[in-house]
Amino acid sequence: MGKIRIVETASYVPSKTVSNDELSHLMDTSDEWISARTGIKRRHISIGENTSDLCTKVAQRLLDQSGWSAESLDMIIVATMSPDSYTPSTAAIVQGNIAASKAFCFDISAACSGFVYGLDVAARFLAGKKAMRTMLIGGEVLSKVIDWQDRSTAVLFGDGAAGVLLENKQTAASEILASVLKTYGTQHDKLAAGKTMPLSEFPPKESTVLHPFEMDGQAVYKFATHAVPESINEACDQAEISVEDVDLFVLHQANARIVKAISKRMKQPQDKFPINIAEYGNTSAASEPLLLDELVKKEQLKRGQIVVLSGFGGGLTVGTQVIKF
Amino acid sequence: MNEQEILKKVQDIVVDELDVDAADVTLEADIKDDLDADSLDVFEIMNELEDDLDIKLEASEDVKTIQDVVNYVKKEIDAKAE
Numbered sequence: 001m002g003k004i005r006i007v008e009t010a011s012y013v014p015s016k017t018v019s020n021d022e023l024s025h026l027m028d029t030s031d032e033w034i035s036a037r038t039g040i041k042r043r044h045i046s047i048g049e050n051t052s053d054l055c056t057k058v059a060q061r062l063l064d065q066s067g068w069s070a071e072s073l074d075m076i077i078v079a080t081m082s083p084d085s086y087t088p089s090t091a092a093i094v095q096g097n098i099a100a101s102k103a104f105c106f107d108i109s110a111a112c113s114g115f116v117y118g119l120d121v122a123a124r125f126l127a128g129k130k131a132m133r134t135m136l137i138g139g140e141v142l143s144k145v146i147d148w149q150d151r152s153t154a155v156l157f158g159d160g161a162a163g164v165l166l167e168n169k170q171t172a173a174s175e176i177l178a179s180v181l182k183t184y185g186t187q188h189d190k191l192a193a194g195k196t197m198p199l200s201e202f203p204p205k206e207s208t209v210l211h212p213f214e215m216d217g218q219a220v221y222k223f224a225t226h227a228v229p230e231s232i233n234e235a236c237d238q239a240e241i242s243v244e245d246v247d248l249f250v251l252h253q254a255n256a257r258i259v260k261a262i263s264k265r266m267k268q269p270q271d272k273f274p275i276n277i278a279e280y281g282n283t284s285a286a287s288e289p290l291l292l293d294e295l296v297k298k299e300q301l302k303r304g305q306i307v308v309l310s311g312f313g314g315g316l317t318v319g320t321q322v323i324k325f
Numbered sequence: 326m327n328e329q330e331i332l333k334k335v336q337d338i339v340v341d342e343l344d345v346d347a348a349d350v351t352l353e354a355d356i357k358d359d360l361d362a363d364s365l366d367v368f369e370i371m372n373e374l375e376d377d378l379d380i381k382l383e384a385s386e387d388v389k390t391i392q393d394v395v396n397y398v399k400k401e402i403d404a405k406a407e
Contacts, residue, residue, distance in 0.1 A: 037365055218384045221368045222375075257365045261372075 001120075002127040004166055005174035006325065007068075009293040010061035011162035012054055013044040013280065020155070027151040034155045039256025043158030043281030046141045050084045052093035054161035054286075055139035059098045062135060062165050070100040074131035077122055078107045079114025079138045079285040081193060081314060082145050090139065103135070111191070112252045112313025113181075114138055114285030119166075119309065119321055120179045126168040137163030138285035145193045147212035156255070157213070158281030162289030173304060174324055177239035180231050181319040190219040191314040220316070224254065225261045227318040232266065232310055235320040243268055246322070247305040248295065252312055253277040253287040274300070284313065301325055326378075326402055331395050338373045339391070342366055352392040374398055380405055 019042045020031035034040055046054065055078055063070055078091040091105035110117035115138040125131045139161030146154050195211040228251065236243050249272055251259050256275050263273045276291050283290060288309055295301035303325055310320040326334075336350045343360050356362045362370070364384070371382040374394075380401040388394050 037363055217364070218368050218371070221365065222372055225369075225372055255365075261369055 001123045001176040001179055003168065003170050003172050003174065004123045004126050004176045005169050005172040006323070007165040007167055008062050008066045009162070009164050009289065009296045010058050010065055011160065011286075011290050011293040012057035012061065013158075013160040013290075014046040014049055014054070016045050016047050017042045018045050023155055026148065027154065029151045029155055037255075037257065038156060039275060039277045040155065040281045041278040044160055045143045046159040049141070051078075051080055051082050051139050051141045051161070052084045052090045052097070054141065054159065055080075055090060055094045055137045055163070056097040058137050058139065058161045058163045059094050059100075059135060062163060063098065066165050068133065068165065070098045071102055073100040073103040073133050073135055075122070075125055075134045076100060076103045076105040077118045077134065077136045078105075079110065079118040079136070080107055080140055081109060081111045081114065081284055082140045082142050083107055091137075094137070100135075104131075110285075110311075110313075110317045110319070111315060112254060112282070112284045112287065113311035113315065113317035113319045115288045116179075116309050116311040116319035116321055117181060117317065118285075119164075119176075120181055120319065122166055123176050123179065126166060129168065132168050134166040135163060136166060137161055138287070138289045139163075140284045140286050142193075142213070142282075142284060145210070145212055150212070152217070153213045153215055156282050158283050160280055160283040160286045160290055162286050162293050164289060164292070176321055176323050177241070177306075178235040178322040179320070180235040180238060182227070182231060182317070184223070184227070184316040184318075187219065187223065187316045190216040190223070190316060193314070220254075221258060223316050224258050224312050225265060227316070228262050228310055228312050228320075229266050231312075231318045231320040232308055235308065235322045239322040241306065241322065245306055246272065246308050248301055249273045249308045249310065250288055250291050250295070251310050253280065253291060254282050254313065285311075326399075328395060328399060331398050331402070332391070334377065335374070335391060335394050335398065338370055338377070342369055342373065350391055352390065352395070354391050355389055356391065356394070357389070370394070378402065
């Protein structure tokens with residue numbers, strides 16, 4: 001896909017945290033049950049900040065870290081399944097907040113695969129020189145679309161945002177070596193949130209209601225443990241490398257057990273699959289850039305290393321990029 | 326595939342997934358109570374059986390013991406053969 005460089009990474013999570021023990025006061029669950037099945041210990045929950053607010057904080061951090069001016073941005077993409085509204089896009093709100101007046105903006109809806117879908121789209125714009133400087137953010141306030149009475153889903157998710165600055169720089173050593181996206185629409189009903197209903201009569205007697213999160217756990221588990229290794233293998237083939245050449249696999253943090261099952265199926269050591277879900281829960285489109293930022297800041301991911309980004313989730317969708325960082 | 330062969334396959338997968346002794350994976354063993362599996366372990370055991378035997382299994386099916394798993398797998402293999 002060309003010499004696309006991840007220039008900076010940044011993240012922001014709301015300050016309020018909710019532990020598993022606190023959830024056990026709200027519903028019939030326990031720290032032991034949640035930790036053993038998911039690896040999650042706590043999650044950050046947004047009070048009063050919407051998705052665009054979290055993304056704006058990330059955007060400001062990205063600009064501060066890079067020294068880029070807001071006006072120098074050509075494009076802003078936000079990947080989210082919990083936007084502030086149907087319209088305007090969350091990306092447009094962020095653009096207004098940081099005064100990036102030259103950037104065109106849109107959101108990407110691919111749930112937990114949103115960041116890798118966004119990275120693919122951004123890379124193609126960059127390669128075509130339609131945008132030389134791009135901001136890509138994955139941001140979610142999932143706490144507003146969760147049924148807090150449903151212990152099977154409520155314990156899994158958290159809020160947060162993280163993103164990257166990208167540029168097309170032919171002289172850089174960094175490169176996106178391959179990108180593979182796939183969607184399994186026949187399984188669209190296995191994971192859903194915010195479903196709307198058409199009117200059943202006119203004039204309507206009741207307002208249409210957004211449905212909270214619902215998920216077929218086994219179907220999603222089966223999908224993730226099969227489709228993700230397949231997607232990673234395809235992307236590595238496309239990049240003409242073997243999975244053994246990959247230094248780190250940054251997978252969507254849906255569940256620590258799923259990540260471990262994928263590493264086992266791929267016959268790759270677990271220490272190549274970093275996991276930070278204990279702190280954040282599943283933050284959907286934000287999870288991979290959150291982990292990516294953490295790895296960069298801790299210098300566990302260094303320039304020149306090969307990193308695989310792979311997202312999977314609602315759609316059902318899956319996507320993978322092989323990146324020379 | 327006869328019942329004995331299915332049992333062997335189930336035992337191999339359960340021993341690998343749950344890190345238990347083969348001797349404990351008896352027909353009477355309750356997967357959750359005796360072998361200490363949780364729901365995700367059951368998903369993974371079903372996953373492995375599906376891949377190895379090319380059948381479709383639902384974790385929601387009423388399976389409690391190893392005998393239940395063997396019966397369920399046998400039923401799906403027989404249904405596929407018909």
